[in-house]
Amino acid sequence: MERSANPPLAARLVGGDDDLASAISQALVADGARIVDGPANDHPGGLDILIFIAPEGAGGPIAKTTGADFSSQVGASLLAAFLALQSGVSAMRAKGDGGSVVFVAPPARTRRAFDALTQGLRLVTKAAALELGPEKIRVNIVLPGNGENPLGRPRAPAEIAAAVAFAASGRSQFMTGADLVLDGGAQAQ
Amino acid sequence: MNGRLQDRVVIVTGATRGIGRETARVLAREGARVACTGRDLGDGASVVAEITAEGGRAIFVPHDIASEADWRTVIARAEAQLGGVYGVVNNAGAFLVRPLADTTEADFQDIYDVNVQGAFLGLKLGFEAIVRAGAPGAIVNVSSLMGQVGFPGAIAYCATKGAVTGLTKTAAVEGAAMRPQVRVNSLHPGVIWTPMITRQFGDDPALAEAFADDTPLKMIGLPQYMADAILFLISDEAAMVTGAELTVDGGRGAG
Numbered sequence: 001m002e003r004s005a006n007p008p009l010a011a012r013l014v015g016g017d018d019d020l021a022s023a024i025s026q027a028l029v030a031d032g033a034r035i036v037d038g039p040a041n042d043h044p045g046g047l048d049i050l051i052f053i054a055p056e057g058a059g060g061p062i063a064k065t066t067g068a069d070f071s072s073q074v075g076a077s078l079l080a081a082f083l084a085l086q087s088g089v090s091a092m093r094a095k096g097d098g099g100s101v102v103f104v105a106p107p108a109r110t111r112r113a114f115d116a117l118t119q120g121l122r123l124v125t126k127a128a129a130l131e132l133g134p135e136k137i138r139v140n141i142v143l144p145g146n147g148e149n150p151l152g153r154p155r156a157p158a159e160i161a162a163a164v165a166f167a168a169s170g171r172s173q174f175m176t177g178a179d180l181v182l183d184g185g186a187q188a189q
Numbered sequence: 190m191n192g193r194l195q196d197r198v199v200i201v202t203g204a205t206r207g208i209g210r211e212t213a214r215v216l217a218r219e220g221a222r223v224a225c226t227g228r229d230l231g232d233g234a235s236v237v238a239e240i241t242a243e244g245g246r247a248i249f250v251p252h253d254i255a256s257e258a259d260w261r262t263v264i265a266r267a268e269a270q271l272g273g274v275y276g277v278v279n280n281a282g283a284f285l286v287r288p289l290a291d292t293t294e295a296d297f298q299d300i301y302d303v304n305v306q307g308a309f310l311g312l313k314l315g316f317e318a319i320v321r322a323g324a325p326g327a328i329v330n331v332s333s334l335m336g337q338v339g340f341p342g343a344i345a346y347c348a349t350k351g352a353v354t355g356l357t358k359t360a361a362v363e364g365a366a367m368r369p370q371v372r373v374n375s376l377h378p379g380v381i382w383t384p385m386i387t388r389q390f391g392d393d394p395a396l397a398e399a400f401a402d403d404t405p406l407k408m409i410g411l412p413q414y415m416a417d418a419i420l421f422l423i424s425d426e427a428a429m430v431t432g433a434e435l436t437v438d439g440g441r442g443a444g
Contacts, residue, residue, distance in 0.1 A: 126443040133405025133440045144429075150365030151372075151431060162426040171421065174379075174414035176406055177443025181433040185365045188358040188432025 008034040009048035011168065012091075014084045016053030016104070023157035024051055024104075027165035046095025049168045050088030052081050053104040054117060062113045074117045081121055085128060089137060098136030101128065102167045104160065107146040108183060118143065122179065129177030138176040140167040145183025153184055192220030193424040198271045198322075200224040200263060202254055202311060203281030205232035207383030208331060211412035212278055212419050217245030219420060224267035226252035227281065246271070254281045254307030260314045273322025276423050277315035279308040279353075280331045284385045289344045297345045304349035305356070312360045316371055325369040327423045330357050331415070332375040334438045354434060361432030372431040374422045379438025381410035405440030 011033040013021055025035050033049055057073035085101060092099035103125055105118040121141055128139040142163045147154045163180045166172055181187060199216050203209035204225035210232075213223045217240040225236050225247055233249035240247040248270050250263045267274055283303035285296060308330050319326035335343055336350030357375040364371030380386065380400045390396055401409045418437045421427055436442055 129440045129443045130405050134407050136406065138406070138440075150362050151370060151429065152365070153429065155429065159426075159429040162428075163430070166421045166426060171417040172414075172437070173417075174406065174408060174410055174439050175418065175435075175437040176440040178436045178438075179433075180430075180435065182427075182429040183433075184429050185361045185432040188361045 008032055010034060010036045010045055011049035011051065012036050012047055012088060013051045014053065015055060015080070020053060020104075020157045020160060023161035024053070024164050027158070027161035028168060031165050031169050033168070046097075047088055047091035048095065048097065048099050050084065050092075050099070050101045051104065051164055051168065052084045052101070054081060054106050054121060056106045057114050057117070059114050065113050070113060073114055074120070077117050078120045078124070081124060085124065085139075089128075089132060092137055093135065099138070100168045100172075101137065101139040102164050103139075103141040104164060105141060105143045107144050107155065108186065126177045133176055138172070140172070140175060140178045140180060142167065142180045142182060145181075145186045149184025149186040150189060151184035155182070192218065193420065193426065194275070195220035196222065196272075197275035198222045198224065198267055198273060199276040199278060199423065200226065200267055200274065200311075200315070201278040201280055202226045202252060202307065204236055204249075205229045207385055208378065208381060208412045208415045209278070209280040210236050212280060212416040213247065214240055214243070214245075215413070215416035215420055216278075216423070217247055218243065219424070221275075222271040223247040224263060224271060225249045226254075226263050228253065252281075255302040255310070257310055257314070260310045264314055264318045268318065268321070273324070274315065274318035275322065275324065275326050276319075277311050277328045278331070278419055278423065279311040279328065281307055282331060282333075282350075282385065284389055285345050286342050286389055287345070288342045292344050297348075300345040300349050304346075305352045308353050308356055312356060312373065316360075316364065316367065319369065319371050320367065323369060325371070327372040327427075328360070328364075328374075329419050329422045330373065330375045331419075332357070332377050332434070334377050334379045334436060334442045336375070337377055337434065337436065338442060357434075358432050365431055372427070374427070374430055374433045374435060376415065376418055376422065377434055377436040377438065377442075378415050379404065379410055379436075379441040381412060381415060383412055403441070404438070405443065408439050410439060
């Protein structure tokens with residue numbers, strides 16, 4: 001681990017349905033973190049780990065997507081991610097001990113306008129990784145598939161959680177700006 | 190205590206030095222039985238001694254990575270002495286900094302033999318061995334950040350590491366269709382301070398600092414970081430991950 005497991009690392013989760021958020025919480029706690037609730041900057045002890053789970057959105061073809069749909073599902077989520085990043089990073093800076101941010105993209109929807117959210121999050125990840133690297137704040141993104149894949153296995157919250165925990169932990173201390181693709185080989189073909 | 194790879198047999202090529210050596214040690218600490226391969230017999234004996242001293246299990250098998258006969262020997266000895274094969278880390282690599290104009294056909298062939306032919310044989314014979322073992326397996330191919338982007342003066346290295354990226358995709362899709370299934374992923378290290386780098390540029394601490402300063406995280410890349418990433422990819426933690434490129438480069442490639 002890059003930092004001592006005692007006291008435990010403070011981790012904040014933003015978003016996610018109950019199954020995924022709970023699987024991620026369990027994985028982080030198993031790795032020695034404690035989950036803190038509420039706005040990140042409410043925590044005088046600062047923050048070590050921020051997980052932002054983007055909402056899945058309804059998806060759909062471009063022809064049937066209204067501007068309001070796009071704005072609420074892509075624009076609003078990207079802005080929420082940006083604001084979570086900003087407040088999380090400020091709580092990490094308060095502690096001055098580096099940190100790890102993990103974005104979890106919505107499941108891949110090939111050729112859907114909502115992939116703009118995923119690609120937007122990827123570039124926010126890379127830009128933040130470059131900017132925050134000197135402060136030892138790492139930023140990575142987990143990209144889950146949609147359950148249709150060569151391995152023929154559904155996506156399990158525990159497997160997404162394992163990747164998030166890896167990216168959050170000191171086991172990935174040299175990894176920043178990276179894509180963790182968990183799609184059972186869908187993008188390889 | 191059970192490790193993440195308890196009693197699973199993993200072949201690590203190029204395990205005598207650098208990333209491969211550290212990977213062999215980390216996998217062994219997680220309970221893997223490791224077949225370490227490489228060319229230097231003395232380094233091979235010492236990595237096995239290190240693992241054994243830590244309570245792990247390992248053997249060393251001399252290995253010309255581009256020789257199919259050697260690969261068959263490596264796998265036969267792993268099966269006989271350690272058990273059915275779970276995984277392969279195709280780590281052995283050759284590095285060359287030489288501009289296109291100065292790169293001879295022989296230079297290119299030498300780098301190709303190690304980086305591409307070696308990985309191809311590891312995938313082909315690794316698949317066969319995993320099928321014989323009868324349980325799902327995993328293979329990690331060590332490519333490079335330079336297998337994802339171009340780098341001036343490293344035409345043979347970039348081309349052959351790019352080939353490893355491509356080998357990985359096809360093998361992943363074929364491995365997913367096999368029974369038992371085999372997951373295949375590539376790791377893309379940035380600049381990692383190993384003999385591969387120091388033989389080319391010199392073992393100069395000032396140069397290591399310069400590389401660190403040129404990396405967004407301002408860190409010198411250590412073999413340990415790659416070993417941890419390989420452990421993630423090869424273990425069940427990455428059960429949904431196949432055909433993926435995992436870049437661990439201190440952020441060098443993010444810009």
